[in-house]
Amino acid sequence: MLSLARTSRAAATAKAKAKAQAVACRGVGTQAPWKQRDKQKQANSDTGYMPQTRRILAKEAAATATPLGASQQQQQQTSAARYWPKLEIPRNAKRFTYEAEAYRGDPVKVAWTDKFLFVEDPATENGRRALKPATLRDSCSCPRCRDASSGQKTYSSVEIPVDIGLRNVKPTKKGLEIKFLQDIPRFVDGGEEHVMVLPWESVDLSLKRKGMEDVSLPRKRSVLRRTGAVYWDREIIAQQVRRIDYAEFMKDDSEAFWDVIVDICRFGLVYLKNVPRDEESVVRITTRIANIRETFYGRTFDVRAKPNAENVAYTSGYLGLHQDLLYLDPPPMIQVLHCMDNSCAGGESLFSDGERVGRLLWPFVTRHRMAPLAEHHVPYQYGKNGYHYFSSRYVLDGNEAGFANVYWSPPFQGRYLSPVKDIRRWIEPARIFADLINHQDAIHEHKMEPGECVLFDNLRVLHGRNSFDAAGGGARWLRGAYIAAEDFLSRAAHIPKGFAEKYRGERTWTPGLAQSGLRESIWHEDVVRRVKEIDPRVDE
Structure with missing residues (x-):
């Protein structure tokens, strides 16, 4: 009986040791990763930033031009x-x-x-x-x-x-x-x-x-396959931006009209010259392209300083680079601004290619430090004079093809209704974006004159204005109107066959081609340097 008890105790001891060893062995294989994950969770909780489920799809890896291995190709097949x-x-x-x-x-x-x-x-x-x-x-x-x-x-x-x-x-x-x-x-x-x-x-x-992008559809990607896109800085746009005669633009079936449409698609920016100085000119120009996108500002609007302004644009102060009406869903695509008067000191118009910067940064948003640009919702809100609009957007937005849109409008950001979110992890990458678009070599500056009209893509090109002296004599007055994306793209889908291609060249535009071109550009090295300042381990 004593021998049986000893045998039972020995068996129990051996079983306990075996179980302990099994736990220890299991810990060797899995404990470290779990501890590492717990440490990461703790680090995230310290700042209040918790990464969301990635919205960046695997297809976007093509932007880095990394060849697929045999196993990856087999998996795709x-x-x-x-x-x-x-x-x-x-x-x-x-x-x-x-x-x-x-x-x-x-x-x-x-x-x-x-x-x-x-x-x-x-x-x-x-x-x-x-x-x-x-x-x-x-x-x-x-x-x-x-x-x-x-x-x-x-x-x-x-x-x-x-x-x-x-x-x-x-x-x-x-x-x-x-x-x-x-x-x-x-x-x-x-x-x-x-x-x-x-x-x-x-x-x-x-x-x-x-692909569906090869079909002539009123979609941005489909249109860009025909027109191509030119990403620019101050030097490039100064050399290539066109000023097209208003009278030629207004003629039926004129090449000048399609030149304007093509340049909006390619550069996001074009000027008209010799525009009559009357208040209906902006209506004639806009409706020559498509219907006007009416907003709570009316069918058209006037940009000039006035007391008790309901919009910072209606003051004489400096207006930083931004996009209009991001609190609307969707925001208008095309903005038309006709200069009626600009006789005061200052008031130069500012433009920067936001999509160029967005595409340059896009390959890096898969990394933790840059991810907030594509994961953190920025609120935009307008509430005044009986109107109330609200929307929230990522700085860089994507879809199944990769980069899709850039959204940036600091003057018109709303407040966080529930200020529990910690935005510190967003500030660093957002500052990189801001520094890139605001760099002096990125900004096209032009003091518009009466008789000039600028048409630009509000969803691509950021715009702003230097301050001006309204009290020192002279005035600054612009007349404006908007066009919705679906209406402009409907018109752009009818660009005559061969007309856009003569500007684009032989190679069909694709998102991958755009990304690879930017990766080989002179701007890429500067972007990598800036990203490495907050993420030293980033790959070039």
């Missing part, structure tokens, strides 16, 4: 296969190969059953897509499905039978001609057979031969 599975084509499918000479000249393999339309690019390993009959039917743009006058749909998507199928598919010069089984009843009852044509352009988009 696996991901692509997950979203676009390479479905096997049934043996009973009808097949043909067509060379779409009228569109691209690249051959397309086509197969179809009643349930799927398969299109395949022979030159691409994973270039097969299975298109569904219901989606194809809802994409029809024939005269029976789209009103000839308005272009609007003549049916509702919910009318499409869920069991709709394919009855026949054949190639034509314009695209794939498709007939359906179980079509929308009222399209069949009339006796006239319904036929749709899937354009070759849609086939190319399905096969990823083209």
Whole structure:
């Protein structure tokens, strides 16, 4: 009995030792990382800054031009296969190969059953897509499905039978001609057979031969692919900014008009000269491009010093670089300012390419010290004379393609309604941004004269003004108006074919091309130096 008790105690002791060793071993493997994470949490809590879930997507790594390893490439291919599975084509499918000479000249393999339309690019390993009959039917743009006058749909998507199928598919010069089984009843009852044509352009988009940015859409990225973008400092813009004659700009179908549109897209800044000195000139200029974006300031507004000003712009003091109306959602894109009088001392207009600085800093926001530029919401607010507007924005905002927008307007920041957030971690990277845009070599300074009008992209180019002496004689008076982004881009999407490309050159603009160009620019070294001052371990 005593021997059994000793044996039990020995077994219990051995089990306890084994458990302790297991805990110790587990601690060797995992305790240090957890302690490190706890230390980081403690450090963050000391300042009150807790990093948010990263909004910066992996796709943005392309901006650093780092080659993918074999394992990464395989992972991407696996991901692509997950979203676009390479479905096997049934043996009973009808097949043909067509060379779409009228569109691209690249051959397309086509197969179809009643349930799927398969299109395949022979030159691409994973270039097969299975298109569904219901989606194809809802994409029809024939005269029976789209009103000839308005272009609007003549049916509702919910009318499409869920069991709709394919009855026949054949190639034509314009695209794939498709007939359906179980079509929308009222399209069949009339006796006239319904036929749709899937354009070759849609086939190319399905096969990823083209991206949506290649389509002429009223989207900034689509427009910039045609016009290109020139990022500038004081020296570059002084050499390249244009002053276009007002009378030529106002003529129908004039090249001068499209020159203005192209320059707004490329530089974010252009001037008109010889503008008549009357209060309606700003209306004529703005509506020549698109509808006016009316705000609580009215259809147009006057920038001049006045007592009890409801806006700092209506004073004679210095006005730092900013963007207008960031408390509106969305803010207007284009600002038009016509100089009526500028006879007082001072009052020079200031402009700086905010997008240039934003793109230069963008690759660094994945790092902890620079991350607040893309994670910290800055409040913007206006509340006066019965109006109240509020919005919050990141200094640098991104999307699936990488950098998207810059938002900076210190004079119009709102207060933190609940001041519990610690902004110290934001101040350092924000100061870097401010120093870069305000550097004397970054600012285009120009004292506007009566008869001049400046048009600039409010979502790209920051603007400001030197102080002026309103009491010492003379005056400063600008008439202004805004254009919404969708209205301007709608106009820019109609730039005549070949017109923008002659300025852009042979290379199509892409976000990746923009980032790589800035990385190789003379500005990159200065940005790296400034970032290293707060993050010495940053990679160049």
